[in-house]
Amino acid sequence: MPIPPLLTYALRRLVQAVPVIVLIMVGTFLLLKLAPGDTVDALVGDMGGADAQFIERLRIEYGLDQPVWVQLWRYMSKLATFDFGWSFVYEQPVATVLMDRLGTTLLLMATSLSIAFTVGVALGAIAARRAYSLTDNVISTLGLVFYATPSFFLSLMMMLLFSVKLGWLPVGGIKTIAGFYTGWDHVWDVALHLIMPTAALSLIYLSFYLRLMRSSVLQVADLDFVRTARAKGAGETRLMFHHIMRNALLPVVTLFGLQFSTVLGGSVVVETIFTLPGLGQLAYQSVIQRDMNTLMGIIFLCSIIVVVVNFLTDLLYARLDSRIELS
Amino acid sequence: MSQDRQDTAPILEIRDLKIALPEGSDRPFALDGLSLRVNPGEIVCMVGESGSGKSLSAGAVMRLLPEPHVYVADGSIHFEGDDLLAKSEAEMRGIRGNRISMIFQEPMTALNPQKTVGWQIDEVLKLHMPAKRAERRKHALDMLARVQIPDPESAYNAYPHQISGGQRQRVMIAMALALSPRLMIADEPTTALDVTTQLQILKLIRELQREDGAGILFITHDFGVVAEIADHVVVLRHGEVVEQGPAAQVLNDPRHPYTQALIASVPDLAPPAPKPLSDSPVVLKGTGLKKTFAARGGLLTGKRKAVTAVKDLSFALRRGETLGVVGESGSGKTTVSRLVTRLLEADSGAVELDGADLLACTPAQMRAMRKNIQMVFQDPMASLNPRKRVVDLIAQGPIVHGANPAEARENARELLELVELSPAAANRFPHEFSGGQRQRIGIARALALEPKVIVADEPVSALDVSVQAQVLKLLADLRDRMNLSLLFVTHDLRVAAQLCDSVIVMQKGEIVESGTAAEVFTNPQHPYTQTLMSSIPGRDWTPPVRNTDAA
Amino acid sequence: QDVKTGGTAIVHMISEQRTLNPALRASTGVYNISGKIVEPLIDKSYDGYEPVLATEWSSSEDGLAITVKLREGVRWHDGEDFTCDDVSFTAMEMWKPLLNYSSALQANLESVDCPDPHTAVFNYSKPMPIDLFVAAMPDLGHPMPKHLYEGTDILKSEYNTAPVGTGPFKFVEYERGQYVMAVKNEDYWREGYPYLDRIVWRFIKDKSAAAAALEAGEVHESGFIGVSMADVERLSNDDRFDVGTTGYENNVAHSTVEFNHRNPIMADLKVRQAMYHGLDIDYAIDTIMRGFAKPGRGPVPSAGGENYTDDVKTYDYDPELAKSMLDEAGYPVKDDGFRFKLRHRPAPWGEYTQLWAEYFAQAMKEIDIDVEILTNDAPGFLNGVYRDHDFDTANGWHQFRSDPAVSTMVWLRSGQPNGTPWTNQFGWKSEEMDQMIDDAASELDPETRAEMYHQIQRKAMEELPVIFAIEHPFISVTSKKLMNHHNTPRWNSSSWYDLWLDQ
Amino acid sequence: MSIIDDTRLRPAEPSRAVVFWNRYRRNRAALLGLVLFAVVVLMALTAGLVDPGDPLRRAGAPLTAPFVDMATPLGTDQLGRDILSGLFYGARISLLVGVVATLVAIAIGVVIGALAGYFGGWVDDVLMRITEAFQTIPNFVLLLTLVAILGSKIEWITLAIGIVSWTAPARMVRAEFMSLRNREFVDAARNLGVSNTSLIFREILPNALPPIIVYASVIMALSILLESALAFLGLGDPNYASWGNMIGQGRAVLRTAWYCAAIPGIAIVLTVLSFSLLGEGLNDALNPRQKQ
């Protein structure tokens, strides 16, 4: 039976991703080993101190007394069987720790990126359509201001206004604790909690899409085939939707794929402020705690997500760009 | 005849049209006082060098000028008696594509890459024809058949990148003619095409127009094309009409000195008498050259098909000889020129320069050898580093090869004079020159190393005819004066005929015919060569005796 | 006012507690949660030590055996009886080998005998002062159920994050990064208690967010200075909240300045004294601690009870004096405007520690000492100071754990191995001091013991191995809806059986 | 002289700088960006001249509001440090971080991108895998890790920001090189016998610079934002008054003394804005594509 081209393509992408992921994992491992101190230091710091034998015993327990390359080899050979190891900080298997957080992060990233993408693209198209007009200036300036505002600043201001002053939105967390909502109430509850973090994240990324889309539309609008369509008697709206948009979206889609991992990094601060139990915050904590296995797990997961997202954006790209055929 | 023209009601009448350019442009008006008329069933050719305002006049008729920077300052445009300039944008939309249609130069970019051919033809129908989908589809398929596209059904569903350049231009024409417009404007519709395709398209336009009786405003800069197709000719220069009249008269008996000069620049097809070269030594010899572009595909495209650009090619170039390499697009001409200079590594074969095999040299040896074999490139803008001053561009070669920089620069100034440029040019940047001047700089750069062989890849095809003639003349002069050998790659048979001693004709990477220019041009043997020769536009027209000094 | 029962109390926690087993991890963060679920043998009240799972305790004459009577009729949350086996198991398998701090305390513990199910006898190889034993029990004396741990890998037991205890509340769930929840234990041994239905601990890392949550009514209590000092001060003027330090008498900390005595400049007592004179402690208390603190008087804080004395040498703020002392010590101002340069490592915990470091740098500049602050995260800091000794000065806060023997003395006693955090890694060694500390630790008579600690305190203030600059209890912001709050000296760690919600 | 003569030179054009400036100033927003940028530079240069010296010194009573005490016109922070002075010195740090981190990022990016784009083949493969690896790790997490390793000295922070920012310029340079290496002028130079190194750095690089310069403004803006985010998490260098540090500490008193965080916050917004506007202006001036 012939393998469908999409599958072969997916397989090829997977094979290509393997060396990159190995590179990332080894690199991160060694990098983190360069950092002063280890998990035990962090744990002891957290406990408020411990005596020397205790510390010694923990190190042996965690295998931290071994040479670095032994530790690396142990880790990598476990990883090859998709065993992420044990988090000494959370006293749980890393896989459990990660799965607990993955949902929140994916939800946050997916909603904020899709909002950023759609709104950014729409505003960018409008701004380009009325290039150099008042509308354009207002949209572009707002975009730049949001872009220039540090995310924590924006988050704090929002929290101050909407939670404390107006009391409309919950301060943080992912759901009302001890609310015990189920069904749609639960969905609504989570949605309420996600409004501000999503807004904070998406406003920043929105401006990227906005600016790119604007210049992309301006660029495409100058192309010959748009002139052809005009010469056919097509009106501006038709030009925009049938001729310009789809071509102008191409670079924006590429950015979408590239930006995914940045958003995860960007969510560190937002998750911290809004107390969202997500991977961004977990990553930050893991660095500080030298929680090697957890951090490595996050990075691994993140690489997989990025590979998948890039694969999907490539598919989307191919869908949008008829010149590309997957084979 | 001129009496007849005035009597019929014109489809298009332009009077005293003035188009203003934005401040800071090289002239205030792109068009200054253009008047012309297009009658039904008539092809009016607008000729003129680059920048003379041809495209903008077409834009003005379509009301598609890039306003507000460029706008109609004065004059009138009447289409079938209606004042187009007074129409609203909505009214204009009703006219565009319906009663006036347009074909553009680049079939590559003029079609939306993301929509199927069928969709794009359908769009024009949808906009102007109140008809059901199936009906429109049928009409579109009819149109595709009319423009002689082999398999209209599959072309209908194809994306532009899936059909050839010639077919794309046919699609454009089908689109333009779909609603039987009264006026069709064609802005250099064949310039980007191969000679053979060009001729087919020209014929097609002509036939279709005969059937429909539309008027055509045909823009071109090629007098060959004019001779092929025009009923009436308008010659533009710097936005002013210098001469207009019936085709026969303008072509064969130009009145204005400018027109005369232009026509005189058109190379005629009679090759020069063969030079006695058989006893000069062979300076450059290629044997069994082969190049396959094995396809390392992109991530998304996967592996591409391997393309054999050149297979088993051999030639010999003697001292003082000019060897022309001709053939249509994609036949491997450029590949040959790059193999010979080792800008591309050949898969197999040898290139001997004065007996030494270039392809066997180490990189260091090769760098030293390059002194002897220099190139002149096609695009005079792209081949000069825009960030370098002319003097540095010319002196670069000698300096790399160990010359004293100060002396090399001094030499460079002298070379500028040799290529007939003022030494004042030395300190300027490439963008401050016209195309022809840049090509002169390119020639000076090649000469600076005092090479034995110069390889020129389409050195004049990016230039206007008038300038083309001058650059060719310069090249010929220098060749004769310095006893250079020239490997001259071109797709323009007229140019080849004028300059080359011998010619090799390539098709799909292979030599199909070779011999002296005189033999090949007067008595082509291979069927492919014969088709090529018969496709030269205006081949039956011999430019009138040169009565002006073009240089 | 009538007690109302029911309701959910929501408590703010700054950082997540990954393990909730107080017999494996001694830290206030753990007790803050586990204290309601797992009970210690003895707790501390304002009236002294209070029996919880232990009912009485006594020591043999020689101090080698301590007998503890256990409460009868107490059941673990899973229904099993609480007996001496549990105490013995926990003491030998957890307190002695696994529990930080306790390992040193119980180093001489030989065995725990169970003559009957409700009597435990702790056998020591060297005398153990009963006072010390009792003082340690509230923190280091939590029995865990033997039947759930025995025969398993204790460190990886699932019950470490889902504790089973005897306390007034039963563990329900732990959502990582979000909250821990516990519900009323209907089978609690104190009849009629607890009042609350449920307690939820919410993790909010960001202090501003925590303050916002308090104000929005989403959280009822935030302890251990869980909001910024500015917000503490602001909320203290808000009549919806009680703000104060009550309930932390057992959890007092010092903001310190530590010296690396390996550096000859720091080894010079005159320099250290001069630096102390250069610090405007009152200003720092006002600006950084917003007045919720007092000047430090050596290793024992005023909360140290009879072991504390204020009859010690003090160092007033006097920059001019400081400068002249430095001149005398042979460190005049050089061409670059400074006497010498110090590399200072601040501990990365908390806002006021950071500010204290910056104030320290600022103040030192006033007496022409250049201070470069080296910021690191916790492991980096601990390594830099306690293992690599790569610093000239450092600062942080250190908590006092009710008895000097189990807490502050380690900062003065020499001889701990490299890399042990919060020990004397400062290169300061005094045979005399070491002796005094050892003597005090095994002294059985309370009065003599107190006097010995006064001596130590005086000596520490004279020789300044470490500057115990500011003594500050922790601060809680508590919603006035909570009743009976902060009614014991280690309230945040206690069981809250009598806490109720007025709503 | 005949009618068609292509040997006569056009009158000399104004110099590049003039052309550049003429194009640049057409964009009014870009001019605003330039003015803002100039203000920031001026602040950085005059820090210490205009204003009371050390921004870390106690200058007045803690938490003095702006415009209350003329000795500290913009007020003081928790430790009584002068906010105005911090603003001026902070400009210095922000610019320093922005410029140096950008230089680092661009330098790495140019080398990697140039080699990958110029040589193609396996060199490209290897370098691009490395680039992908760097791109896959969330850059802020990598930054945190680097800072954890190196410590929070301003030099290290700057270096770390540079290290996490190089991938985008590398990709961009690579793309530029891939298109430029096939341009005829490169062939022309190669045909003159120019070596690979000269081809890369003398022939191609100068032509690849305009988009890189434009992108530099983006990195500069991002660097400043990254530095402030680090400071917000308490990982800034406390030995210098930086805007990020000021916000990081100011937010503790956000509710009572908003100005401590708001003033440096606005400074960051305006500075980043100025870089963005500057970038757009440069883009219009260096890569004129569409005519306005």
Ligand SMILES: Nc1ncnc2c1ncn2[C@@H]1O[C@H](COP(=O)(O)OP(=O)(O)OP(=O)(O)O)[C@@H](O)[C@H]1O
């Ligand atoms: N949008 C525009 N803005 C400013 N100047 C323009 C614009 N379009 C064209 N021009 C100028 O107007 C003049 C005429 O341009 P036009 O495109 O009509 O020339 P053309 O005869 O079609 O030349 P070519 O043969 O190269 O196509 C040129 O000098 C050109 O620089």
Ligand SMILES: Nc1ncnc2c1ncn2[C@@H]1O[C@H](COP(=O)(O)OP(=O)(O)OP(=O)(O)O)[C@@H](O)[C@H]1O
């Ligand atoms: N770098 C390349 N990679 C893959 N295929 C190539 C490459 N360069 C040229 N080809 C293919 O080799 C064939 C010959 O190309 P070449 O450029 O030599 O033709 P040409 O005769 O110069 O055409 P033109 O007249 O259009 O310049 C074409 O089919 C082309 O697609």
Ligand SMILES: [Mg+2]
């Ligand atoms: Mg044109």
Ligand SMILES: [Mg+2]
């Ligand atoms: Mg070619």
